[in-house]
Amino acid sequence: MTDINFSRSAAHPDSQGAAGTYPAPRAGEMRWDIIELLFFAYRDFVGDADQELEAFGFGRAHHRVMHFVYRYPGLKVADLLDVLRITKQSLGRVLKQLLDEGYIIQKTGNNDRRQRLLYATAKGEALVAKLAGLQTDRITRALRDINPEGVAAISQFLRAMIDRDDPDKVLEAIFGTGSKKPRE
Amino acid sequence: MTDINFSRSAAHPDSQGAAGTYPAPRAGEMRWDIIELLFFAYRDFVGDADQELEAFGFGRAHHRVMHFVYRYPGLKVADLLDVLRITKQSLGRVLKQLLDEGYIIQKTGNNDRRQRLLYATAKGEALVAKLAGLQTDRITRALRDINPEGVAAISQFLRAMIDRDDPDKVLEAIFGTGSKKPRE
DNA sequence: CAAGATATGTCAACATGACTGACATAAATT
């Protein structure tokens, strides 16, 4: 009654009207498996944090900002924009809330006094730690039965999935092409 | 000048005021590496499709709907809601557009005439194939230098990241706990 | 020093894709 029709048959006959007018689908080559596993894995991975964030009146945008500010103390606003790939205006709203509510503080740059360097407060650190704890628990569980070679393959795969043209400061740190390292 | 302060030092002194009033951060146990790799990998993975979708005047929501309708022909509206974890109203808007523009067709259920079974048209299939092609290219590139054991570990890891309580019909198909299989 | 470039902040208007709550219809179940 509530079954999906999972048959391997082609789409409904009515949907075949224009068949042949589009490029060959090369369906056999598609990595449907990885595509769908990434969708579900990421959905549940971020879902962990979403529940907690509600209690704070925050959303995913706040989490992303807090995370990178905590991890890379002294991050500039411009660097954050590169990492998150959003506009100044979008970041502004979220950042203002985090500043107002005391999760982040700004410090004027030493060399360049135009810069506002961002740091997590103790309150901000606690939030990041809580959320990272939930996500780490899920990751640890998922890695439990995988040997070191397997874990290395996972790490290599995820790295290779990331665009390397024009890497931002955080990516340089992650890939070790910069000389500096993230916190912890 | 445009450098992040990547120092390992603690957060800015002003941020330490309330230290000790929050749970111990257990920072050493955190899988910062995987957390951040997942963020960047998924960002760039979905970014592939985003560009193409703009040309069609569609967004990510349309992609997700098209993908699962193509992959699981005859999917019901209710099943789609389970998979995407959005509300009927949210899905309604996107689905209506895809129906109106001829990417998807509905067919009244045989056993239960209340159901509207969903199928991709040839036009819809072409769109899904195009987007899956881009994502498959990225995945294939990322897997190029990884041996079969490594690929197995990646698959196992992604599966283990997914919540298994109350799995929807699509997840049952992916995990093989249902008897039916997806298309292709 | 004056001029221009840069880093940041902010205003207004708008789009997308989520949400809640309420209600309608047709069809199946009890």
Add this chain to the structure above:
DNA sequence: AATTTATGTCAGTCATGTTGACATATCTTG
């Protein structure tokens, strides 16, 4: 006949993204 289920839709709201314009402070350059 009454109830439940599957779907569709209306109205309003919210979070988070967008563009374009403009202001201010500060650094760099001619």
